Amino acid sequence: MRDVAIIGAGMIPFGRRDEDSLMDMLAYASLKALDDAGLGDRSVNAVYVGNMGAGIIQHQTSIASSLVDRLSLLPAAADVVENGPASGGSAVKNGLLAVASGYYDIVLVVGGEKMREVTGWRATDFVATMTHPQAEYPYGITLPGMGGMFTRLYMEKWGVTREHLLAVSLKNQAMGALNPYAHVEMTLDREGIFDSPDAVVNNPTAADPLHLYDLCPVSDGAAAVILCPLEMARKMSKAPVLIAGFGQATDTHTLQERDDPTDLKAVTLAARQAFEMAKLKPSDIDVAELHDAFTILEIAESEHVGFFKKGEGGKAAAAGKTSFGGQIPINVSGGLKARGHPVGATGVAQVVDIVFQLRHELPKNRQVKNARHGLTVNFGGFGNNVTSFVLKRVES
């Protein structure tokens, strides 16, 4: 197995992009990553596209074939990778394995989703297609509904409070306001969404006990990275970032089949695999991008990857330990909460954000000082298919 590095990273602003098609977005993000990589006359051997719903939302399939043609990358191999909201993470994994195996040298991985061209109801229904087709979906379950039930259980078992959820929401929105790629560039105020009587309108219950600002927005967006062998990357101009570790694990499709629905085993296993491969431990991580589709997930994942003991994640967030400048800054990009969650793009966007951090190229108000190691967790289904990466800055 060869060591694999990221030599190019790019992303387009997430949000509602009425004027762009899904293919436009995938192409823009890809071109930014290709420009960033500065490949010169080297050609891309393969393209992996992370996408969950083009067949459903856009009624368009074979989007990887379409993208290579659009980008004039023919005859590069091209595949779509679908793994629900972890499609992006799985696409990066496929690119990683393809380069590590020695079969391909240069791989483009791009993730994208265009969700705002349908109503919020249809987008929610589309995301719910990942639930169990007999045991869950027919009964009207949605992902926010699952998130609400999970939160209630987590509160009862691990002592998480609304104050803890609020801390995550305020933190991620504040960071998102500094991120030009974020869907929601708006800081929130405690009084406006929690203390004031007006909060009942500003921040209504979405899926009890989750409120509007506990949920990520429905977004359009795309992000891309270029992978190549580390040895090749060392000869190129841009500072490479090593994919030092990778892990992926699955869990039961339905939540009720788990011994303890609050135990996100797939997160624990995926992160453990990534740490073991990287020969690092949670305390070595300088910055992390965790899958906060709901505020509770950031808290739960921060415990399951090993940053905090069970029951301590919420308190840590409330104490500022996961804030920028804290013990372990989490979701400095704003996370899914503020950067947005175009499902197929998210796993790639998390990697892009960590690459920016490890190359030390962000503005001071978002750059984690001397960041050398970063972690991502991309959460598919409701924790039934999770990918995790440990990235490492390569010193010249």
Added chain:
Amino acid sequence: MPLDMELEEILRPTQYPMPPYPPKVIVLANGKKMVIRQAAREDVPAILKSVHPCLSIERDYYDIVSARLYGELLAWYRYRVKSEYCLLGQVDGYLVGVVNGRMETDKVGMSYHTLAIDRGLRIGSHLFAAKMEYHLEYLGQEEILIVAESPIGFRRWMIEYPLEKTNIPHELGGGDSYRLTRAIYQAAKSRLVTGERPVPCKLLDEAEAEIKFADDDTIRERIAGLKGR
């Protein structure tokens, strides 16, 4: 000119007596304080300056809503509509939203339009709620007729309250008419109608001193969400 004045008297509709809407202040999600107050007829030219840039925004039917609102406000300004009113939302003096409506009869209100100039803060929800509050709690009406022109409006009014379908046609035309009755309002009030009175003098003075408005490009960018491009 005397003849013109006679004609003018004929053309001007008679007005129902309309008690004033007492201003209130709302804390928005970003912590800013929005003053909701009743506009005076003399405010219309300033309001129209903020509405005008929205005429070219197709997104979410802003073009239709703002064009109709523009006409309705102009008609009110020039005395061509009966018993119309307009409520404003202002943050730091800046106009962030406008709602209007009128009294159809002494018991029935006609909701016209809701235009949020700053988005993502549920300004439209707060202003629509203020409009309903005005009809039912201050004008003493029993119901308000409402029609939606955008999916957002449909979600916010028809579904969130939820409103009751009616066969009584709404004067804006369009799709099915709905109505907010006093009973529906009372049931929805605790979760949709908020605000504090009286408004602190400093805030109210600032709002009343001048209706400030952002430049056209800023308004278009805020509404159409063209950030970064």
